[in-house]
Amino acid sequence: MAKHNYVCFSCRTVRRADPNEFDADAEGQSPRCQHCSEPMQWAGNQAEPPKRSDRKTWARWSNISRFAACDVRGWGFPYFMKMNSLLKGGRVVKEIISENPAERTWIEIVLNAGGHELHRLLRTSPCPPEKASFNLRYATFDRVDIDNHFDPDDSKVGNYICIPSISALDDFLKKQNLTLEDFDFESAVADYPG
Numbered sequence: 001m002a003k004h005n006y007v008c009f010s011c012r013t014v015r016r017a018d019p020n021e022f023d024a025d026a027e028g029q030s031p032r033c034q035h036c037s038e039p040m041q042w043a044g045n046q047a048e049p050p051k052r053s054d055r056k057t058w059a060r061w062s063n064i065s066r067f068a069a070c071d072v073r074g075w076g077f078p079y080f081m082k083m084n085s086l087l088k089g090g091r092v093v094k095e096i097i098s099e100n101p102a103e104r105t106w107i108e109i110v111l112n113a114g115g116h117e118l119h120r121l122l123r124t125s126p127c128p129p130e131k132a133s134f135n136l137r138y139a140t141f142d143r144v145d146i147d148n149h150f151d152p153d154d155s156k157v158g159n160y161i162c163i164p165s166i167s168a169l170d171d172f173l174k175k176q177n178l179t180l181e182d183f184d185f186e187s188a189v190a191d192y193p194g
């Protein structure tokens with residue numbers, strides 16, 4: 001049975017809700033925090049919370065959560081880690097099934113840091129969640145080039161699609177049955193030629 005974790009950002013606690021509580025949540029009655037009795041927010045099936053003493057990380061994730069589309073599947077801690085990386089200018093990728101077996105295709109997402117103000121800001125601190133917009137593209141490469149470590153042919157790399165906010169990104173991915181949790185940090189994907 002799936003485990004349903006709930007989080008109270010103000011108390012910096014996570015607890016597992018029982019199935020009855022989860023069913024009640026589906027009808028709009030969130031489980032309550034046992035410390036402050038405020039409604040808790042669903043935090044995915046796999047909890048990997050920061051240490052309770054790590055107030056800075058909890059505060060950041062709480063802030064991100066205010067701008068996320070809350071009904072997204074897998075809205076858990078890996079989501080926050082990846083969103084946080086995007087807000088700091090990182091890049092995430094997800095390989096999807098390519099219709100042509102001679103090709104491999106990835107979805108790539110980066111922060112849209114085109115504005116001068118945002119660009120300057122990023123040098124010192126992550127982009128505030130309320131200001132975030134993203135660039136997303138489909139990047140297809142020839143399998144033979146990847147296998148032989150040839151210079152990638154970027155003629156099949158699509159143009160960036162601008163996604164105007166965190167919740168719009170969540171919605172865009174959800175329509176493709178994906179969530180940010182499914183993505184990998186680009187640095188961890190050895191095959192990606194982008």
Ligand SMILES: [Zn+2]
Nearest residue numbers: 008011033036
């Ligand atoms: Zn609480």
